[in-house]
Amino acid sequence: MAKASSTYDIIEVGPITMPSGFTVSDLIRLRYTKTLQVLPYGPRTMSSGGKGIDLAEGGHADADATTLKTSSSAVMGQQMAAVDDALEQTPQQNWIIAWIKGQITGFSFPLVLMAIKFPPPSLLVPLQLTVFVSRASLPPIIFLAMYRSTPVANEIGSLGYIVAIIASLQFAMQPRSKYLQSLLQNIIFTCAAVPYSILGLYCARVARQHTQAPGDRNRYNSSAAAVSAIFLFVNVYALNVFRAVYSPFCVV
Amino acid sequence: MFLELYIPRFALFKEQRHPALTISVVMWSILTNVSFTLGYILPDAVPIYYLPKRLLINYLIAFGLATGVNFVVLPVTSRKIFFVLPNSSITDIAFL
Numbered sequence: 001m002a003k004a005s006s007t008y009d010i011i012e013v014g015p016i017t018m019p020s021g022f023t024v025s026d027l028i029r030l031r032y033t034k035t036l037q038v039l040p041y042g043p044r045t046m047s048s049g050g051k052g053i054d055l056a057e058g059g060h061a062d063a064d065a066t067t068l069k070t071s072s073s074a075v076m077g078q079q080m081a082a083v084d085d086a087l088e089q090t091p092q093q094n095w096i097i098a099w100i101k102g103q104i105t106g107f108s109f110p111l112v113l114m115a116i117k118f119p120p121p122s123l124l125v126p127l128q129l130t131v132f133v134s135r136a137s138l139p140p141i142i143f144l145a146m147y148r149s150t151p152v153a154n155e156i157g158s159l160g161y162i163v164a165i166i167a168s169l170q171f172a173m174q175p176r177s178k179y180l181q182s183l184l185q186n187i188i189f190t191c192a193a194v195p196y197s198i199l200g201l202y203c204a205r206v207a208r209q210h211t212q213a214p215g216d217r218n219r220y221n222s223s224a225a226a227v228s229a230i231f232l233f234v235n236v237y238a239l240n241v242f243r244a245v246y247s248p249f250c251v252v
Numbered sequence: 253m254f255l256e257l258y259i260p261r262f263a264l265f266k267e268q269r270h271p272a273l274t275i276s277v278v279m280w281s282i283l284t285n286v287s288f289t290l291g292y293i294l295p296d297a298v299p300i301y302y303l304p305k306r307l308l309i310n311y312l313i314a315f316g317l318a319t320g321v322n323f324v325v326l327p328v329t330s331r332k333i334f335f336v337l338p339n340s341s342i343t344d345i346a347f348l
Binding site for chain 2: 131138139160172173176182186194198204205220242
């Protein structure tokens with residue numbers, strides 16, 4: 001093996017019958033580094049067997065082309081067997097220690113030098129920038145923190161998610177005049193939606209009273225549900241038509 | 253319901269000039285959706301205006317919270333946005 005490698009520095013890898021699990025990138029790595037590092041792709045079959053090992057041990061400095069092929073494939077098989085043994089003998093490394101090692105090896109000292117040479121102007125600016133960017137998410141966070149309190153939860157009940165949704169839809173990061181405009185618009189729309197929903201619920205209740213027997217205590221009534229659904233559908237359709245026609249009401 | 257929500261928004265009005273969502277209409281839609289899917293099974297002992305009133309109170313709580321945050325936490329005026337931001341980078345937030 002030593003004689004062959006000293007005689008033929010460049011291993012011809014053209015017509016070799018390669019073992020399975022051996023890719024082109026592995027050939028290139030073998031060509032340029034002369035140290036085989038193959039990942040265990042799967043079950044591997046050694047093509048040369050014992051004959052190639054014998055040839056490599058005997059030494060074939062003046063061998064013809066066919067024996068050269070066999071010896072080079074035998075060398076490859078030996079290297080791969082050695083890699084397999086090494087892989088079996090290496091203990092499994094803890095992933096945390098591997099991550100720390102990667103962090104240490106990836107540490108770049110020039111970056112630290114750059115940070116020392118050109119420091120940020122103040123530590124307040126990144127903090128201010130963070131608050132400025134995350135300002136829109138503050139109202140729902142504040143409300144959800146309030147909602148953990150028992151008096152607030154008793155007062156608001158199970159409809160608390162509405163508050164979080166509307167507080168996040170209100171877009172508190174807008175500049176002041178735009179915010180005031182959208183606030184006024186939203187309040188007007190909300191106050192217009194309340195009597196409409198009261199009307200729909202009144203119609204549903206009247207339908208329920210007309211179709212249900214006096215002693216029936218069932219909460220579900222199909223007529224009330226139908227009336228409510230009709231109100232909802234008409235409402236949604238009309239609103240989308242309105243939004244499509246009057247585009248000045250598009251905010252954001 | 254979801255079909256009715258989908259068709260006018262995406263299918264019929266593709267030529268909408270500003271394809272942005274309308275927050276006011278979305279708020280109206282949320283209120284009516286909650287009312288009409290929750291309110292019709294309430295018993296007769298509960299007054300009719302109970303659910304819309306609760307929803308209105310919740311909306312006003314949300315508006316108040318958002319208004320407080322907008323006025324207290326790093327208040328920004330539209331004049332500053334108009335005059336400062338076009339000539340500066342995002343890191344010039346400190347001058348707002």
